[in-house]
Amino acid sequence: MDYRASDVEKKWQAFWRVKETFKAHDYSEKPKFYALDMFPYPSGAGLHVGHPLGYIASDIVARYKRHKGFNVLHPMGYDSFGLPAEQYAIQTGQHPAETTRKNIKRYRQQLDQIGFSFDWSREVRTSDPNYYRWTQWIFLQLFDSWYDESAQQAKPIEELILHFQRYGTQDLHASCGSEFQFTPEEWDGFDDAARENILQNYRLAYRTESTVNWCPALGTVLANDEVKDGLSERGGHPVVQKKMMQWSMRITAYAERLLQGLDQIDWPESLKEAQRNWIGRSAGASVHFQLQNHPDQIEVFTTRPDTIFGVSFMVLAPEHPLVAEITTAEQASAVKAYQEQAARKTERDRLADVKTVSGAFTGAYALHPFTGEEIPVWIGDYVLASYGTGAVMAVPAHDSRDWAFAGHFDLPRPEVIEGGNIKQEAYEAKEGKVINSDFLNGLEVQEAIPRAITQIEEKGLGQGKINYRLRDAIFGRQRYWGEPIPIYYVNGLPRRVKEEHLPLELPEVSAYLPTEDGEPPLARATVWNYHPEKGVVANGEGYPLETTTMPGWAGSSWYDLRYMDPGNPDQFVSPKATEYWKDVDLYIGGSEHATGHLLYTRFWHKFFVDRGYTSAEEPFKKLINQGMITGTSAFVHRNEKGVMVSADLRKDHKTTKIHADVSLVNASDELDVEGFKAWRDDLSQAEFLNHEGRFLVSREVEKMSKSKYNVVNPDDIIVEYGADTLRMYEMFLGPLEQSKPWNTAGITGVHNFLKKLWRLFHQGGNWNLTDEEPTEKELKILHTLIKKLNEDIEAYSFNTSVSAFMIAVNDLLYAKCTKQAVLEKLPVLISPFAPHIAEELWGKMGHVESIAYEPYPVHEEKYLVESKHKYPISFNGKMRFTYELPLDLAKAEVEETVLSLEKTQHYLEGKSPKKVIVVPGKIVNIVI
RNA sequence: GCGGGUGUGGUGGAAUUGGUAGACACGCUAGAUUUAGGAUCUAGUGCCGCGAGGCGUGAAGGUUCGAGUCCUUUCACCCGCACCA
The missing domain is CATH 3.90.740.10 (Valyl/Leucyl/Isoleucyl-tRNA synthetase, editing domain)
Incomplete structure (x- = not known):
């Protein structure tokens, strides 16, 4: 009976969906564990094998923690506002919401196939009005706050106004743009405009004339972290300095706390260092x-x-x-x-x-x-x-x-x-x-x-x-596809939109481009005025609304909190929810967010605590940067005459290389010549020079990207080998944090392992478990594995756990072990890594419930104790041979026995040893 | 320039407090089985050498009975920051 991944995996994915196996409980007696992935921007290209790496790792931990008795929150969602959908809209006229919906659908299909244990009932999308209504609400709280430096805390703006009325600027220690001096009497005498201009100097969300990074090609302003070497991070367009009136966030008020907080969180040192540097x-x-x-x-x-x-x-x-x-x-x-x-x-x-x-x-x-x-x-x-x-x-x-x-x-x-x-x-x-x-x-x-x-x-x-060194963050973007800023203008003075009128939904526009006179796309909207009683009204019937939108990082600066309480219609998150879930226990994502998302999120969370909405200042207790999976590009070599030359012959020719799609190349670097000719029109007539009928390509490691034709799609891997194989192979590739090349050739090893595991339960052709007593040896194999897995998962060392499984299964197969008492532990042990095969084996053992909440085995030391040790015997530190001795032998006895050995005499060459080092249970070293 | 990180077989990578370097897997070689296979199984595989043996963790020193691991110097590559007063 062979293992058929595709049937088994579909079946269990459906089971989990119907039974809502992975639904997190809002309140529970169990301890909580919150495992979070950096949510993706749903791009049109879909996922490649590099994307799920971190998701697989956090899924392993999430599933492991469920086995360990935790109430696990493991959600997923989409950072769905962003430039690509808008640029696509500019080119095609298709509404970005439509593009985004399609892309999300595709992402969801891909994610589902990999068998993640996400609680999809908590999904968030930053571009959903029900979500961004709260992003806008948060903006209003920032607008209505100032930072009291004596108390090191953000406070309501009313308190500041009260201070001005009573004391003017005397004894005021506040974060501000420039220092003002006035008396209560002077404050009294100011008109509305003058007062608002002063308040703008203190609000945490404020408007100011500032020098900004203007990117003409993108038609928008960029934040410092979105500019690399004077070019835009997205697209690589030139960026120039320009003075503009802009919405900003007073993150500088939090500089010291952002710095201090780093000492309390378990993040990679390089990332903390990058933030320290950025704060400067x-x-x-x-x-x-x-x-x-x-x-x-x-x-x-x-x-x-x-x-x-x-x-x-x-x-x-x-x-x-x-x-x-x-x-x-x-x-x-x-x-x-x-x-x-x-x-x-x-x-x-x-x-x-x-x-x-x-x-x-x-x-x-x-x-x-x-x-x-x-x-x-x-x-x-x-x-x-x-x-x-x-x-x-x-x-x-x-x-x-x-x-x-x-x-x-x-x-x-x-x-x-x-x-x-x-x-x-x-x-x-x-x-x-x-x-x-x-x-x-x-x-x-x-x-x-x-x-x-x-x-x-x-x-x-x-x-x-x-x-x-930290600068205030520019908050306005001259774009369409972002959260509208809930502000309208009365005689040029900014006023907050009433909370009852949120969400302030994106208006329809005739085109997604800036207007002729350089206004943002929202200036094209015809229904974009605000009436304090009626809300949004047609232009001319109210006051003009703000036309810039929020930057990408707005929605992602608080999504971790919304997952705790996703449906709440009255609050962005309830105190009850934050009290239970508190913070993220494990956050996995890329290091490119070091000075953007991760810094802004920390800023907002400190603000939330200041204003009494939440209790955890640091959102992410533990953070891991997963390494990048690079692609293994394939190159076809072409000589001066335009003839394609097989890579093994290229020394004899002067050649240039061209990328070939990796799907046209097999594991032995042989090119599918006919496929290659059909791949591009200009290649259809190409001639090929090779020998023995093998046309070889050369390989190079490059970033995985469409333009390098080295993208490997997880869907294809799953069709061929199944999701469990993909999951385990991604982990087997190497340490999570390290960047490493993807090489599909190696996947057969992991696939064979899963087949061997299956065979272990079907020895002789059919399901075959027996009631015999396990031997000492079998128990040792099992408990060695249990011990290693518990240690490795806690240390996020997943590549070594996969090896440990392989060793155990190899050993048990070799021992022809069919004993239920041993084998029944394996499905639970492997369930975090390969959940589908685990459920299937578990089911075949007669269980009707999901394996997901079975207690994870704990090893018993008694099965691991050894009575003997194979001592390596070295001479001057060089190992020559091994010799097995009982472990309870005293040092002197070990020395005596070893010295009397014939082999020892051979290596002594007649000389007498100067010194003999015996480390019981480890080694013997004889110094000559 | 400053800060962080990484260097181990043909490849991805393993190696408790310093204690058998190369686990596991890919690839490769030979064999078995099969109509055939990219299936399965067996044996081998760091390098040099017929062998005894020698050499081996980027390089050079050092500490130690013993160093991939600790110390000093140095090289290469990757990432981040970069006129920050």
Whole structure:
């Protein structure tokens, strides 16, 4: 009786669906376990074998935890807003919702075939109005909140207004765009517009004129994490800097907590490091330099206040607001020219041009806060407007960028820290004695820093300060296919849409492109006004609604919470649900989300806690990055005459290589020549040069992608081998976190294993289990396996568990074991990995319930104890032979026995041993 | 430049606190069985050598009775950040 995967798997998938086997219980006496995958964007291409890797791993853990008595939440859904559906809509006119629906259907079919134990009753789709109504609701909560830095907590905006009414800005410590100062009386006197403009400065979701990454090709603004090397992450289009009025999120308020929280979560070190880097905390001081003959001061941030006596000039960013005010008449044209030149540069040019020093002198001077010396003020594009205060105090002797700038413009480089050769390069190390620095002289750098800060504070020149590289996140996108922002405008002032009018559904538009005058697609909608009583109304009957939409990360920043309580019509998630499910115990997904999704999600969760909606600040306790599965591309070689040359003959020819579709190549690298000719029109007449009738291709490992014709579809694998084989093979490929090439050839090994497992229960041709007592040996095989599996699954080492199964099944087959007492444990053991065959064997053993909740076996140590050990006998550390001895033999007896062996005498070559090392139960080493 | 990671057979990869390097699987070789097979079974397979034996975990040193594992130096590749004051 052969094992037929396709029949068995369909049957059990239907069984699970009908019986709702994997439905998580909202409230349970059992302990909870929440296993989550990063939900996919449903693209038109469908899944390839790389995508399910992480899903299989989390499914194994989810199923294992069910066997271990946990109430498991293992949901799946779709991150279904996004660019591809919209671009497809632009090309074809098909509504993105329609494309998305189709793609989701296909994804669901593919996922179902793999036999995941998802609780589909909890599915979420970010583009579903019932879901994004709550994304919009969250936006309103952020809009209605400010960040109290004294309490380190977000609070309702009403409290801030109350503070303004009572105290003005006195004693206010709030995260804000710029510092305001006013009295309660002044606040009273402000009109609505003035008040709202002030509040915008404090709201966590706010509008501001900011420099944004504008991508003309995509027609939208991009967040910093969506730009790589000056190009858009999606599509690789150029990105330029542009000033625009934009919705933003005040994530910077949470910089410190986002940093601190990293110490409490079990994430890959590289990922935490990426977030630390992105947040970019640096401690130092903010110092004010008084301008000469000018009322203003220049504020700088420095991490090296100990070098303040080494300042010989200052540099402002070209965009710095003071530049226009302080530039002298003589320098005006040079400064203006430089500013224009800097503005013209794209982000990419600027990055590519790091080495070139450029700048211009403003003609103005600042006064040194301690010495009163005149310090020339320059502008230069190495100073970034977006970091710190957009101005630096230049210490050319101890900062390499300042050093280069000074060299280029022939400015002095006074040395203030001993230890380097500042003629050759800047001495940047934070060690050495301070010199030429008045009250700091003689101190070590580490002593001088706090001393300098104290002195700066005492003289009222500034204060110690922590600076962060993290920028507020731009939230608006000039796109159609995203969540509408629930804001309308009264005389240009933003007002919140009432909660009763949510969801604010996407309007119909005539086209998905921006308008002629560059407005976002939503500006094309004819029913896109808001009436505070009636909700959305036709244009002209109410106030204009916001036309930008939310970015991709909005919906994905809280989906983990919605799974806990997916149908709730009254709340985004109920306190009762979060109290039970708390947080995600295991989150698996790609490392590319390090500074995007994973950071924003942490931000929103901290906000939810602040406002009392949830209790867990960190959404993902444990996170694993699954490695990428790369493709094994196939290449056909073509010589100068256009003849195709078999790979084994290509040394004799000058050839170029062309990609061949991997489906045209078998496991032995032989090309299906007829198939290849039919594959592309231009190849139909091709000639082929080979010998012995085998035409070979060469192989190379590349990223799996359509354009490289190396995509392997899980559906094809399942048709040929079944889902259980696919699941186990993906795990068998190697450690989960490592990236590794897919090679379909190796899959037969895993498939054979499953067939062997099946055969183990059908020895002699039919179902064959006996009641005999198991032997010691058989029990040892079984319990070795049980022990290994429990350890491996807890350690997420799934590749080694597959090996352990193979060893056990090989051994049991060799021992011709047919004993029920041993074999009946195997289906449960393998159920997390190969659930279909497990259910089938379990059913054949006479069970009617699913195997999914059977207790997972636990090994008994007594079956593993050994009485003997095969000692490796080595000489000078080199193993020569093994010899079996009882384990209870004393050290001296072992030594004596081993030395008396004939073989030992042979290797001693007549010499007497200098020393004999005996490690009981391990080894014997004889030193000659 | 800074930070993180990885280097083991023809291939994917195994190796408790330092204790038999190469488990398991692919591929390959030979044989059995079969009408045939990409099915099944048996034996072999790190490299060099007829053999005894020697050499072997990117490279070079070191610690140790003993090193893939610990230490120092170094090379290669991958990923992230990058004028962050």
